[in-house]
Amino acid sequence: MKLKIITAALLLSVLSSCTDDLTQVPLSSATTATFYTQPSDFIQAANAIYNDLRGYPDRQLNLSETRSDNLYAVSDGGVRDWEGINSFHKTIASNPYVSEAWNTNYNGIYRANVLLDQLQQNGKVITDATLRARLEAEARFLRAFFYFDLVRWFGKVPVIEKAVTANEALAIPRSPVADVYKLIIADFQAAIQSLPETYAAAERGRPTKNAARSLLALVHMTRSGPTYNIEGPGLGLNEWTQALTLLNEVIASGRHSLVASYPNIFSYTNENNSEVVFDVQYVTGLNPVMGATFPWALVPDTWFQSNGKPIQGGLTIRPVANDLLNAYDPKDTRKAFTIQTGYTFNGVTETQSFIKKYVDLTRVPVNRVDWPINFIVMRYTDVLLLKAECILRGATGGTQAEVDAIVNQVRARAGLSPITGVTLTQLFNERRVEFAGEGSRWHDLVRSGQVETKIPAWIAAEDVQKKMLPFSKEYVIYPIPQTELDVKPGLYEQNKGY
Template sequence: SKILEPEPEGQVALDNLLTTEEGLITGVNGIFQPLQGIFSGTMVQLAGRSSDDTWTWRKETESDIFNIDETFGLIETTWENHYRGITRANTVLDRMLLVESFSSEEMRLLIEGQSKFMRAYYYFNLVRFYGDVPLVLQEIIVPADGELPRSPIEDVYAQIKSDLNDAVSMLPTSYSGGNGQELGRPTKYAAMALLATVNLELEEWGEVVANTEDIIGEGSLLENYADNFNGSQENGPASIFEVQYGGEIAATTINTRGTYAPPAMQGGAANLPTDDTWNGEGGSLSSGNGIVQEYEPGDKRKEVTLAHYDLENFLFPDQPVGSLLYINKYLNEVDQPVEQSTWNFPIIRYADVLLMRAEALNEIGYSPNDEAFGLLNEIRINAGLPAHDASTLGTQDEFRQALRKERRVELAFESKRYFDLNRWGILEARIQFQMDIKGELTFPSNRLISHPITGKSYFLYPIPLVEFSNNANIQVQNPGY
C-alpha cells in the first residue's frame, strides 16, 4: 500500500541514481567532496604543523611534537575522509559498467578518468601517511567488503600508477565548461603532475622527468605571487589542480581565518610560522629552522606569505608591536560570511612542477647551468631574487640544498613540507633540532621505518585504533604505536 511504501522523496536510493550519465556525474562530484574537509583540517596539522614550518601556541601536544597516538581524532578523520573518496570512486567505476549509453565516448572516459585520478590521489596520501593500507577497489555492498588486510606499499603504489596512467590517457587537456565539463576538474596535465609527484616520492627520477615533460610550457608563473591564493586566478595558468571552495555555506568553504588569523582579527592563530626570534618560548616548537628566517632579502613572496598587521604581540607582551608574524597568504578579508573563505587551495601548482623536474634532473646528475638551473631560476626571478648559476651552486648537493630551500619558501604552508622532509629522510633531524631548542623532548625514532622502496628513514602515523575493532583483518599496527 501507499502508506507502507512511501516514496523516499529527496532521498534517492543509490540504486536508482547511478544509472545514467547525469547520475554518474553527480557521483563523480561526490568523489571530490572529501577534499574540502581534508584541506580544511587534516593537512594543516598532519602535513603542516608536523613540519618545521608551523607551530602552535595553544597546545604542546599532538602533531607539532609528534606525540600523536592511535586514538588522536585527526588520525581517524584523515583515514575516514580518504576512504570516503575512495569508496565513492569505486562505486562510480563499478556502476558505470552497468550504464549502457553515454552521450559520447569522451564523457565516458571523463567519468572513468576522474574517478581513477581521485582514487589514486587519495591512496597516495594514505600510503604516505600510514604506509601499508587496505586496498579497497570495489563498491561496498556489505560491511565485510571493507574489512580487508593491509596491502604492502608496493602494491598500493602499483595501483596508484595504474590508475594515473589510465587517467593520463583518458582525461582531456582542458575543459570546455558545461555540466560535467566544468573548469576545475583534473586534466591530463594534472594526472601527469600527480604521477610525477608519485615518482618523486619513490625517487624514480627518470619518470619524474618524463612525466613532467609535456606540462612544461603549458602553464606559467604569475607575476603577482599573491594571485596564486587570492581567488583571482582560480584554475588559471599557474594552477595544475586545486581544491575548489565556494558557495555560501561552511560545508563548501574553508575556515582559514580560524586557522591563521590573529585573535584581534577574530581568528584563533592556531598555526604560526616558525620564527627563530622566539627561541623555544611561547608554546610548542616555535623556533629552530624558522621559516621566517628562510626568506632572502628582496623576496617578494615574504610579505604575501607573512604579515604582522601592526598588532600588539599577544604572546609576548614585552616585545614590540608587529613583532609576531602570522600566516597571511590565505587570509580572505573580502569574502563573507566572515569565517568562510571561498578561495581555492592549491594541491599542485605549476611552480611545483618546475621544482619537481629541477629536483629530479639534479638527482639524475648535476650539470652546471643546464635545464635544472633554468627551472629553479624561473621561480627565483619571478620572486624578485637573483638567479643561481654554477658559481653559487657548485655541486649537486649545493643545488639540492638550494632547491629544497626554494621549495620550502615557494610552497610554504601548502601542506607539502612534511611530505618533503619525510621523503628526503630528514624529518627526524629537522624536528629534533627544534625539540632541542624547546628542550627535553625527543623525536619518536621508534616510529620510523626504512621506506621499502627508497630505503629512506621514513615516519608513519598510526592506523586509527578503532579500525582494529571493526576490521579484524587489519591486524598489524605501525611500529612504535
C-alpha cells in the same frame, strides 16, 4: 569546480550511506537500480566524489605544515589537537586530524568505487563514449589521489577496488605499500589516457591530463625516496627519469606558465590562473555550506579581531619557527606576503609570527566555514622545481643549466638575484620558502631524506619550552586511527612507534 561542488551538494543525500570508515555498506541495490538510469546520474555521482576533497587543504596544514620544521606549534596551555602532531606524541591514534585523514580519504575511495562499479554494470546508458571514458578517468584519478594521500600518511593501507559491504570490509587487511602504489600508478596512467587536456570554463576544477601527469610524477618521486627501514611511502626506487618524462610533458603542453606576481597566484580575483595545474575549488553561499576553511587554519582569532573581523576558529597562534623566518633572504618579497609578524589586540602586543598566506581581510565571509578561495594542490612552479629535483637526482635527459634556469626564474619573481650550480640543499631551501604554508614541507623532508637530520636538529635549537618529544624515524608516518583498530581487533597491526 564550481559546478561540481553545487551538484555534489545536491547529491549528498543520495550518497548519505557513505560515512566514516570501511565498515559502511555501499548504496543499496535498490538505490543504484533506480538512480543510474541516464547519463546525468553518472555525472552527478562523479561530481559527488569531489566533496571529499573539501578538507584536503586543512589536512595538509594540520598534518604536514604543523608536523614540519616550519611551525613551532607547542601547547599554549589549552588543549589543542595540533599539539601531539607538532610535538611527536606517541599517543595520537585517536587524534581527530589523524582520524579525518583516514576516514575522508576512504569515503572518497568508496564513492569512486561506486561510480566505477556502476559504469561497468549500467554504463551502456551513456551513449557518448568520450563522456563515459572521461567519467571513468575522473573516478580513477580521484581514487588514486585519495590513495596517494593515504600512503603518504599511513604507509600500508587496505586496497579496495570495489564498493564492499561491512562484513567484506572486515576481512580486508592492509596491503604492502608496493601494492598500494600499483593501484595508484595504474589509475593515474588510465586517467592520463582518457582525461581531456582542458575544459570549458564551467567545468574547471576537473582533473586534466596534466594534473594526472604531474601527480603521477610526484608518485614516482615519492616512491624513490628513502625507506627509513619502515613501511612508509618511500621504497628507495630510482624512478627520477620516469618522473622527469611526465613533468616534461606537462611543460611541453604549453598550457601553464608562471604568474608574474607571487601574491597574484593566490588572489581571490585571479583563480584558475595559468599557474594552476590542479586545485580544490569552492563556492560560497550554498546550503549545505561548500566554502573553504583552510585560509584561517593557521591564523589566530585575535588577529582577525584586531582587524575588526569576527573570530574564525584558528584559536591561538601556531607560531612560525625561527628556522623558517631565517630561511628567507632579506630581499625576498615572498616573506611579507606569506607571514604576518606581530600585531596588537586590546593593548597587548603579539610578537610571534604566523602564516596568513590565504587571508584577504577584505573578503572575510559572514560564515567562517564559507571562505571563497580555491586551494592549489599542484601549481606550475612545483612542476618546474620537481623537474629540477629529478635532474639533480640523476634523471636521464636533464642538465645543471636547466636546474639553474628553473630556480632563477622562481627567484627572480621573488626579487632575488640569480645563483649558479644549484645543489639539492639549495633547491629544497628554495622549495621551503616558495611553498611555505601550502602543506608540502613535511612531504619534502621525507622524500628528500632530510627528515632524520633536520627535525632532531630543529627540535634541539627551537624547543625553548621543552615540550617536544624526541624524533624517531617511525614518525615519518602516522598511527592507524584507534577506531579502525577497535572495529575488528587483529585485522590491522598498529604502525611501529605508536
